[in-house]
Amino acid sequence: MSERVITSGDQTSSPFGANHETELYEGQEAWVHPSSRVLERGEVAERFDLVGIGVCSLNLGGKDFFIIDTRAEDRADYDFLIVDEDCGKKDGPPGYKAVQLNETVVLGRRHHKDRFAYPPTASRRHVAVAYTSQGLSIKNLAHTNRPVVHGLLVSGPLGSAGEGNDVRTMRVVSRMVEKSEFDEADATAPYGHYRGYPILGRESPRIDGGISLGASPREAIIADGSSEIIQAAYEDFLRKVGLVAKGKEGATFTEKGIVTAVKDYVRTAMEADEAAVDDLSWAYEGDQPVTLSTYLIAGVGVCRHHSLLAGLFIENLIKDGFLRGSVRLERNEIPELGGAHAWPLFVGGGEPLVVDATLNYVGTKTDAHRKGRWHYELSSEEPRISVYRSRGSAGLNGLRKYLVSLRQGR
Numbered sequence: 001m002s003e004r005v006i007t008s009g010d011q012t013s014s015p016f017g018a019n020h021e022t023e024l025y026e027g028q029e030a031w032v033h034p035s036s037r038v039l040e041r042g043e044v045a046e047r048f049d050l051v052g053i054g055v056c057s058l059n060l061g062g063k064d065f066f067i068i069d070t071r072a073e074d075r076a077d078y079d080f081l082i083v084d085e086d087c088g089k090k091d092g093p094p095g096y097k098a099v100q101l102n103e104t105v106v107l108g109r110r111h112h113k114d115r116f117a118y119p120p121t122a123s124r125r126h127v128a129v130a131y132t133s134q135g136l137s138i139k140n141l142a143h144t145n146r147p148v149v150h151g152l153l154v155s156g157p158l159g160s161a162g163e164g165n166d167v168r169t170m171r172v173v174s175r176m177v178e179k180s181e182f183d184e185a186d187a188t189a190p191y192g193h194y195r196g197y198p199i200l201g202r203e204s205p206r207i208d209g210g211i212s213l214g215a216s217p218r219e220a221i222i223a224d225g226s227s228e229i230i231q232a233a234y235e236d237f238l239r240k241v242g243l244v245a246k247g248k249e250g251a252t253f254t255e256k257g258i259v260t261a262v263k264d265y266v267r268t269a270m271e272a273d274e275a276a277v278d279d280l281s282w283a284y285e286g287d288q289p290v291t292l293s294t295y296l297i298a299g300v301g302v303c304r305h306h307s308l309l310a311g312l313f314i315e316n317l318i319k320d321g322f323l324r325g326s327v328r329l330e331r332n333e334i335p336e337l338g339g340a341h342a343w344p345l346f347v348g349g350g351e352p353l354v355v356d357a358t359l360n361y362v363g364t365k366t367d368a369h370r371k372g373r374w375h376y377e378l379s380s381e382e383p384r385i386s387v388y389r390s391r392g393s394a395g396l397n398g399l400r401k402y403l404v405s406l407r408q409g410r
Contacts, residue, residue, distance in 0.1 A: 022149045024127075024140035032056050032067070032136040034173040035185045035192045036152035041178060044068055048087050051075055053174055056151025058138065060107060061121030067099075067129065067136070072175045072215070079131055082107070084116050092117045104130040106141070121145070133378055135170070169201030169331070171215040179287075195289060197222060200308075202328050202378075207311045211289065212304060215333075215340070219284035221304065222291045225312040229293035233309075234316050237265045243322055255348045258323060259355045259362055262313045266357040270301035270309060277302050303342045306357040307331070311344035314355065324348060332378050341374060 024030060032055050039047070039054025052070040059065075064085045070076035078098035082105060087095030097115045099105050108126035109118045123142035130137045140147055173191050176182045181195045188205060189198030197211035200223065204210055208225035224230060241261045243253070253261075277300050284290040292308050295301045301309070307329055314327040325348035333340040343356040351364045354376050361368060365376040 020150075020152065022153055023146040024138065024149060025146060026140055026143055029137055029139040030149065030153040030155060031134070032138070033152040033154050033185065034135075034170045035177060037177055038151055039066060039068075048083055050081065050083070050087075052081065053177065055080075055136070055174075056138070056149055056153075058107070058127060059148040059150075060126045061119045061123070061145065063119045063122065065107065065116075069174045071171045080129075080136065082129060086117060099129055099131050099136075102132055104128050108141070169199070172199065172201070172213045175215065176213065176287075194220065194287070197289075200329055202330055204329065207308065207315050207327070207329065212308060212329075213287060214304075217286045219281045220287045220289045221295075221308060222289055223308050223312060224291040224293050225315065227291065227293045229296055230309070230312060233269060233296060234313055237262070237313060240265070253322075255323060255325075255346070255350070256353060256362060258317060259314060259346050259353055262310050262317075263355050263357045263360070263362050266306050266310045266313070267360065269299065270295060270305055270357075271299055272302055272306070272358055273300045274302055276300040277305070303340075303356075303358040304331075307342040307344050310355050310357055314344060314346055330376070330378060332376070343376070 022030065036055045037053055038057050041051070041053055044050050044052055044054055048066075048068075050068060050070075051073045052068040054066050055069045057064050057066045066083050066085075068081040068083060069079075070081055071079050078100055080099040082097045082099060084095045086092060089095070093113075093115050095116060097105055097112055105112070106125060106128050107116070107118075107122075108124050109120075109122055110124040123145045125141040126145065127147050128139040128141055130139070138147075138149055138153075169191055176192065176194055176199070179194070183193040183196070185192040189210075190203045190205075191199040191201045193199065194211055194213060197209065198204060198206075200207060200210040200212045207223050210223050212221040212223065241253075241258075243258075276298070277295070280295065280298055280300065281290070292305060292312075295305045296309065311327050311329055314323065317323040318325060318327065323346070325346060327344050327346050329342065330345050331340055331342035341358070343354050343358070346353045346355055351366070353362060354365060354368060355362055356374065359374055361373050363371075363373075368374060368376050
């Protein structure tokens with residue numbers, strides 16, 4: 001999918017760049033890019049006594065409304081907050097309305113009158129603000145009264161239709177934009193750059209040379225796929241699997257057979273030892289860079305390391321002609337388990353395949369759901385949350401016990 005920055009008159013500019021003021025025509029919908037910002041955290045606190053980052057503003061009939069991103073805030077139990085310019089004043093409505101995942105909030109004189117004091121020049125149904133797994137969008141519902149949006153907008157969602165965007169990577173971006181080491185997004189880095197490396201996420205066009213960051217500060221993992229260490233491991237993988245001996249034309253492996261071999265190799269090369277990973281990572285806490293090859297040399301890793309190495313191998317296999325397709329990094333979160341999970345997804349000739357070295361699974365998301373494996377869908381709407389909560393599981397070991405209990409019918 002290609003997205004365009006929207007400017008006044010719907011003219012196309014460079015894919016990403018500085019914020020713009022945009023008039024949305026009737027029925028036009030635009031998505032707020034994750035690097036968009038109109039108010040810094042300090043400005044939000046000073047002006048509204050709130051936490052978060054202002055990602056865009058809307059002018060409806062002469063009155064300004066701001067959308068505050070609060071997903072990275074521990075003190076907020078909602079995802080976004082719409083506030084008007086009068087928010088916090090003693091007289092009148094409170095001037096704010098929360099927006100949660102998979103919720104649409106309509107602004108206009110007929111809607112949320114207990115929350116906002118609209119000017120008479122605002123339309124009865126003016127704009128719809130929606131937050132889904134594909135991102136934050138704004139749609140003009142008015143016939144002639146065009147809203148003006150200030151912020152970095154793109155003409156389409158960053159996520160592919162039907163599966164949603166990498167919500168967790170959006171949280172990374174919202175956390176990183178305040179750092180001096182953060183640079184704006186461009187066509188090679190749709191989530192922006194950190195210390196000169198493209199921030200990795202689901203829509204990243206390339207894994208090699210990117211950097212993996214957490215929704216909260218941890219080590220910043222550089223995917224150094226071109227390093228001697230990782231290239232040597234890839235060559236070792238080819239020899240052990242027999243792809244080199246058979247040759248590209250003579251290979252009889254199926255797509256699933258090849259990515260399964262990748263999964264098995266990564267599991268062996270990087271033992272899933274959380275304690276050893278913690279010991280190695282503590283020196284790089286606070287988003288300090290460390291290469292993936294550092295963990296490969298140590299022979300340890302968890303899902304965030306496994307997904308990078310498997311993704312790099314698949315990327316090389318595609319480049320070398322052993323596979324046809326693409327690979328992307330995905331991750332989601334089940335808060336009741338106290339953490340997140342990450343994996344690469346290979347998109348080839350059939351239904352996309354999850355390649356999960358950590359939980360020893362290769363297959364489709366549909367099969368994983370049917371077999372009681374990890375829930376790989378990217379939406380935060382997790383249908384089995386109540387089951388997880390009732391079992392009181394926490395961490396990777398708790399997850400493994402829960403999956404075993406499902407397979408045993410308990």
